[in-house]
Amino acid sequence: MFNFFHKKSAEKPLFPYTTEVHCHILPGIDDGSPDTEHSLPLLRQMSEWGIEKVIATPHVTEATFENTPQTVGDAYDRLCREPEFGELGIQLCYSAEYRMDDNFLAILQRNEVMPMPGNHLLIENSFLQPFWNIKELVFDLQLKGFSPILAHPERYAYYYDDKKIYQELHDQGCEFQVNLLSLAGYYNKRTKEVAEWLVSKQMVDYLGSDMHNSNHAQHIGRYLASKEFVRNMRNITPRNNTL
Ligand SMILES: [Fe+2]
Structure with a gap:
């Protein structure tokens, strides 16, 4: 089988990818890093794991984090201006994690989205309830030329009792990004189980x-x-490095 491990030495498997596609390391614009002093150690850690390219994905969520290309661009510039940032040798770019809500629909209408390379868009549901017509939205995004990636599908508890929605969305061409933290059991047991179920169904496109x-x-x-x-990574071939 294709060996996807990014290895620095024979006995030490490191990260399963070199391009990070989901993180909140831009300073002061969401519930992630509050300032550049907190952002830099997170980026340093990523660099030590072997990550070479980081796509920052701050929240864009109605009422809580209504980030715009301006706020995200300013935070990006602040971080890039830090002398220490240059020493890390990490390629940094930005997109966003778009909550599917009315704010996102308005952004789409105004043509103000910040897509990832390849016109990918990281989208998420609320944790309380799914977006009411997610399948239609995925279809609309595809019509507009975007490739939607659903962020952490394993974290939406309302999908657990009837998992056919996962297959339906995936069959529709919506790719899935699973959190390493979910596989690590950081959130809860059920989230970990569903993340592993997605691995078993070969529906993990990105980590x-x-x-x-x-x-x-x-x-x-x-x-x-x-x-x-090590066991889980044997069964995942993430496409992170294509972005
Ligand atoms: Fe996130």
Whole structure:
């Protein structure tokens, strides 16, 4: 089987990708890093894991984090201006994690989305309820030329009792990004089980750290050292490095 491990040495499997596609490391614009002093150690940790390219994906959520190309661009510039940032040798770009809500629909209408490379868009549901017509929205996004990636599908508890929605969305061409933190058991047992179920169904297209803070980094670090990590990664071929 294709060996996807990014190896620095024969005995030490490191990260399963070199392009991070989901993280909250831009300073001061969502519930992730509050300032550049917190962003830099997170980026340093990523660099030590072997990550070479980071696509920052701050929240764009109605009423809580109504980020715009301006707010995200300003935060990006602040981070890039830090002398220490240049020393990390990480390629940084930005997109967003779009909550499917009225704000997102308005952004689409105004043509103000910040897509990832390849016109991919990271979209998420609320944790309380799914977007009411997610299948139609996915279809509309595809019509507009975007390739939607559903962020952490394993975290939407209202999908657990009837999992056919996963297959339906995936068959529709909506790709899935699973959180390493979910596989690590960071959120709860059920989330971990559903993440592993998605692995077993070969529906994991991308992995992501969804890193907000140093606590997340520590949990991911511990997971990397586990046998479980090695076992799970045997069954995932993430496409992160194509972005
Ligand atoms: Fe996120």
